[in-house]
Every structure is written in structure tokens, then in C-alpha cells.
Amino acid sequence: MGIDYYGVLSIQRNSNELAIRKAYRNLALEFNPERLQDDNAEKIFAFIGEAYEVLSDPLRRAVYDQYGEEGLKRGVSGLDGYISAYHYHGDPMRTYKDFFGTASPYADLLDYLKDPPLMYELPDIRGIKKKQPPIYHTLWLSLHEIFFGGVKKMKIRRLQYIGTDCTLTELKENILSIPIKPGIRPNTEIIFPEEGDQNPVHIPADIIFVTKDKEHECFTRENDNLIMHVEISLEEALLGTTVTVDTIDHRVVRVPITDVVYPGYKKMVENEGMPILENPENKGNLIIEFRISFPQYIPQSSKGVFQKAFHLVKIGGGFHHEMINKMILADKIMRVDPCEQLPPP
Template sequence: MSKDYYAILGVDRDATPEAIKKAYRRRAMKVHPDVAQDDDAADQFKELGEAYEVLSDPNKRAIFDRGGDPHQGAGFSGFGGGFAGGFDFTNLVDAMFGAAGSRGPRSRVRQGQDALVRINLALHEAVFGTTKPVKVDTAVVCPKCMGQGGEPGSEPVTCSTCDGAGEVSQIQRSFLGDIRTSQACPTCRGYGTIIPRPCGECSGEGRVRASRTLQVRIPAGVSTGIRIHLESQGEVGPGGGPAGDLYVELNVLAHETFRREGDNLEVVVKLPMTAAALGTTIDVATLESEWDKSDVEDRKVAVEVPAGTQSGTRIALKGRGVPRLRGGGRGDLGVTLLVQTPTKLDDRQRELLRQLAEERDESAPEAVAAKGGRGVFGKLSEWFS
């Protein structure tokens, strides 16, 4: 085995079950992620739970002491005595379904389940990254019994029904001979021990529900549906067992001005008809204007509008879009210009436009259908939809 479970718990190889249990409790109080400040506290606690799960189980411990893999079982030892002399029906069933040998008492310490929480992000938080406080409601190690399940100072006692075996057997006679069947002990539920004084805080479960707040780092460039994986921050298992993992699923909220298209950001800017005809320079606010950590000079950008610009023209600003989550660089900021026709004119303005129309021979224009593509209206309809 690559891991020395005795060294992890800090006990000798001939340590008694009581010494192993006390060593686990002592170490768990030091390395639990809710107590320890070390960066690898979660890994240490998970490794500690794995070591205790093996060494607290007599069968797994025996396999480990022989140099085998305690997670793979001890192997099938075959039948004894033949049909006429009787046989172990449990071994027959185990052989058929891939189990191995006697099950023995099962450990109270088991792996916890994974947990999932969902959080909303503003667009600028998803684009530039942030650290969000995330409230998590999961099972944690009972602070009173530290996962042992009993009142402080009490110890589990051997079950008198199964004598600590965790299972009881029945022998029935049949034409095949004596058939022995085994099942989990109904008194101790297969644990081999009974907790005479269950912990009043967790009712013997070794864990309680609690709310806590984690500071979750969100990388720049994330999108809806991405999950952040936090190892050993999920549900603590029964008996104070190793915690599962926590997954934080992200949902990016829609923005009232900017729209995201992959690694690009898109924005529509209204432009007066005269500015579009004559050409101009406009200042366009970028998404950085909503991010308090951005440089002031990045919060707006000057855009050159050529003379004669048509409504629906898109100007791409390189490197002003979304940072690429995998890989360097950023996408573009697409600025689509919407040329506005004036609706309220005074007499002088109306006369000037009439003179312009006559000068350009546009007093009675003929409508000409545009050819090919979606055209301006097709493009703009996507934005307003």
C-alpha cells in the first residue's frame, strides 16, 4: 500500500481499537477544515477519515496488515465440507455477486455526499472575475462529540446479540443439507457495537446541519452553467466521515446594455443622423465602467465614426470583450450604430432639410429594395428582440 494508515493516525501497528478511536478523535479536532488554518487541512482530514475507516474495521485492518488492498476485499475462500456435510450459503451468494468472505461489522464512519449550490453573477463579475460569499447549508462534524456519536466520556459497547460480529446467522435444513444464512444484526444494525448514551446534539449521527459562508473565487471569463469544484467542502459523512465535494453552479444575469456573444461583448449606440452623415468621434462606455477595480482610462473608449455611416454598422474594438477562460487574450467589443432620424423639427430646420433634399435631388426619391443578406432591419431586429 502506498499509504501507512498507522502513521497517519499516529499509532503503533498493535494499537487496540480504543487507542485507534482516541487517536482519530484527537487528530480530527486538530485538522478539521472548520478549525485548522492550514491550506491542506481538508486533504489531511479526508486522509485521516480514510485511515480510520480501514483500521476501525477488523476485516479491512487484517487485509491491510497482510499488504492487501482493504478496499477490494479479502478474496473468496471457497466452499467447505461439500453439500452433504453442509455449506455456507452466505459464501455462495457472495461468490455469485462478487462479494468476498464474511461481511463483519460495518464502520460507522462513511464518506459524505457531494453538494451543489447555485449563485447568480452580474455580467461584469463573470467577465472580470470576483470573489463571492456563498452560503452553504450542509452536514458538518458534530461539535459536541466530534463525530463519535456518543456523549463525551462514553464509549460504544459490544452488541450482546451478535457479540460484535455485526451479523447474525440462521441454519436451516434442506435436501441440500444445512444452509446457513446471514443478515445484519437487528440490534446494532450491523455495526457490532451499540452507543449506550447517544450524543444529545446529533442523536448519535456524528454530524449536524449547519450554515456557513465560503469565499468562492470566480475566475474571469466564466459563463452560465460552469461549476466551480471545491474539494471536501460538501456533506460530512455519518460518524464524522470524510466530507464530499461542493459544486458551485454559476448563472450569469442578463445586462440591460451589453450582450455577450461567446468571447465578444455587443452594445448598440444611438447616433444622430447629422453625425452619421458628417462623421464624428463618440465616447462609448465599456463594461469596465461597472468594475471598481478597473483603470479609469479603460472605462470608456473613443470610437471614430466615418462620414456617411449607415444605421446597423458594427465597429469592432479589439481586446475589449470577455477574457478567454482557457487561453490568453480577450474578445472584441462590438459597437453597432443606430442612426436616428429626427422626429421634431422647427420651421427653420424643416426648410434646411428641404433645401438639402432639393440640392441632392431627393425631393421625390424612388424606393429600391436591398439585395442579399438580412440587411439593416434584419440585424437590428435581433437586438430589439
């Protein structure tokens, strides 16, 4: 069993944000170590701070409600990618200061929120309001989304002013439309200015989405190029083959491999990679890397054929594929049982 954060704050599971803040305010004041002077106060104070940090954040609360403390602290897969594990920073006084705006054990922020002073009475408003630090979100993109570009919709929840009253707020959902340019590169920051929580004391934070590439079943992205791994047999490595590529833009490209495939060999197909961000009409390259599957057993008679073939290659100074094919075919014919051979025409 993990920590019951609702139990720590003594609230119902369907409690709203105000109830969560009220519960934390009462408990944080009661168990502030500087005020209580109790041996267990620091441990309880830390549990209260951790519970508040989880339940006051919509994403953390949603993960906790569905997967519990274990899922929250292990990390889970979400609809838009992997949700990173959460770990409390371990400084409950930092949480206390962020909430009350002071380290005083006698702070009383709830009355301030219920009956805020006029705008001109706020000390921070007399000068320049401070802007909240930016809020970062990971934006997972598939190679298909990166190839074609478009618009991605993301839902966020934030505190917004109620009507024209710039002192009262309520939690609302907003849909952000995120433009995705073809060929957009990993770790690109897409900024939505001042889309964070609104409050009369601070300028809302910027919401920043940082792009990451999702894994693809066939391709790996490297700058504007696509890397593809193909496994072929030793016969195909020596005699040639054709690699069939199902491209991201739903085409089938057949790439003939006529060279000898040796360890480290790569086949580059031009203009079959990802769109180049600065000029999407142009594309990077597709690079095919090979893994050669060697046979586990070769009969002695076949080894002799190979020895003759490689000997002829050395003599001829090159790789005569047709000659090797004919020798292998002749060897197969010679090893057919006489009774199984076709009668002469």
C-alpha cells in the first residue's frame, strides 16, 4: 500500500482545489516544526507538503488517482507519450514558502485569498509584477506527424479570472493548438506566452512544449536522415538482393543491393529521409544498415564449391557473381540421385 495523500490531508477524493488548499493551509500551520516543537512534526510536515504537491497538480493527481503512489513514482505511459516519474524534492519548507509566501509559522494566506486587498494595495503591484517561472511539458511526436506537419491539440487546466473580476479565479480547461512544422527537430521549444495560472499578484507563466521523437518500428531519426536496419542472409550479402521499404509517406520503394554487403556497409538512398525544416521540399537521406545472418551449418561438399568459387575470384581479380551461381547450380545437379534426374529430351 502506498501513501494515501487524501488521507494525509483529511479530504475527500472529489475535493476541489480550494478544499485542497484549505486542508494544506490548516495542517501546515498546525504541524510547522517551528511552531509545534515536536519530534514527529518534521516527518508529518514533509508528508503534508508532498500530499499537497501531488493533489494540487492536475496531471500528478490524475496519475495518482489511476495508478496510485507506485505508478506516480515509477512513471507511466500516457496518450501523448511517457509521463515521467514524480519524486518529492524533500524540502517541505520550500512548499510552505511557495504557498504562504513566507516562512512565518503564523502565516494566514486563506483569508488573503478569500478577501484580497485592492490591486493598488498589493506590494508587488506598486512596482513591476514578477512573472511566474515557465512550465515545461514534453510533446511526443511520431515520425508521421513530423513528416507531414500540422496542428496538434493539447488540453491544459489553469486558474482563470472569473469575468471581469481580476481577483477571483476558477479552474478551467483550455485547448492549445500547437503548430507542427514538417521536419521539426527534437528539443524544439514551442512557447505559449502567459498561459499559466492567473492571479492578481504575478504575471502568468509561459507554457513551453518541448518536442521529442516517438520510437518507430522501422526507422530511427538522425538529424534529417532516417536509419533503417535490415537483416539479410550470407547468400544475399554475397550475391545481392532487393530491400523493400515502406516509407512514412505511404509509398513502397525497392532498393536493389548489387554490392557485396560487408560488416559496416551502408546503402544510402537520397531524398528518402525526413523533410528539411528550413526547406521542406527537400529531404534528408535514407541510410540502410545491414545485419548479416550466417548459416549455422554448411555441408563439406558445399564448402568445396565455395573454395573453388573464391579461388576463381582471386584469379579473376573480381567477384564474378554469375560464375559462382553457375558453379553452385552445377554442384546441386551433380548431387541429385540418378533415379530422380529427368530423362533426356
